[in-house]
Structures are given as structure tokens and as C-alpha cells.
Amino acid sequence: xxxxxxxxxxxxxxxxxxxxxxxxxxxxxxxxxxxxxxxxxxxxxxxxxxxxxxxxxxxxxxxxxxxxxxxxxxxxxxxxxxxxxxxxxxxxxxxxxxxxxxxxxxxxx
Numbered sequence: 698x699x700x701x702x703x704x705x706x707x708x709x710x711x712x713x714x715x716x717x718x719x720x721x722x723x724x725x726x727x728x729x730x731x732x733x734x735x736x737x738x739x740x741x742x743x744x745x746x747x748x749x750x751x752x753x754x755x756x757x758x759x760x761x762x763x764x765x766x767x768x769x770x771x772x773x774x775x776x777x778x779x780x781x782x783x784x785x786x787x788x789x790x791x792x793x794x795x796x797x798x799x800x801x802x803x804x805x806x
Contacts, residue, residue, distance in 0.1 A: 706726070706729055707722070707726075710722075710725045710729075712725070734767075736768060736769055739764070739767040739768045740768045740770075742764055743761070743764040743765055743767075743768050743777075743781065744781065746760065746761055746764055746781055746785050747784075747785040748785050748786050748787045748790075750787065754786075754790070754793070757782070757785065757786075758778075758782060761778050761781055761782055761785070762778060765777065765778050765781075779797065779801070782797070783797050783798060
């Protein structure tokens, strides 16, 4: 049995009983109960990623790629992942930062 709250949600859809089918009702409930994506929040989380002490480069890179995938960055995704990787690396990897920055300059020249 459905609770009273679900009945209120169903009625809020304003569906025409003569024209609905089970799939359309299920789609409406999915849309209602699915969490809404906050792209600005996802971008903020992505942009402030920093490597954690003891975290491997591979793990940090994977975390960045996963965070970027939720941001709808489109064609900028690869470039921004590289930028955040450079900014977020621990100081012990300064030689990698330098190399990535030099590589970027060579490609754009």
C-alpha cells in the first residue's frame, strides 16, 4: 500500500487519468524522487580538489577524473583536469608540476 504522502505526490503530477499509462506514472515518480544535480556544487567540489598526504598520483588523478565527470565540462574537461592536477599536487611532486607546465607551453606555442 502507498502512504498518503505518495498519493499527494501523484496528484501533484496533474495527469489525465484517461491518457496515462503505468510507464508515464513511473517516469514521473522517478523524476520526482531522483536527486537533482547541482552542477555548480559539483564544479566547486572539482575545482577545490587537492592531493591528500599519502595519496598516490594515480589515485589523485582517478579522483579528479571522477569528480570532473559530474560537472558537465564538455570539451574543457581534459584541460581542466590537467590544470587541477597541477594545482593540487603536493609539493613533493613539484618536478611533475614543472614538467606539465612546460609541456603545456610547448603545445600552445
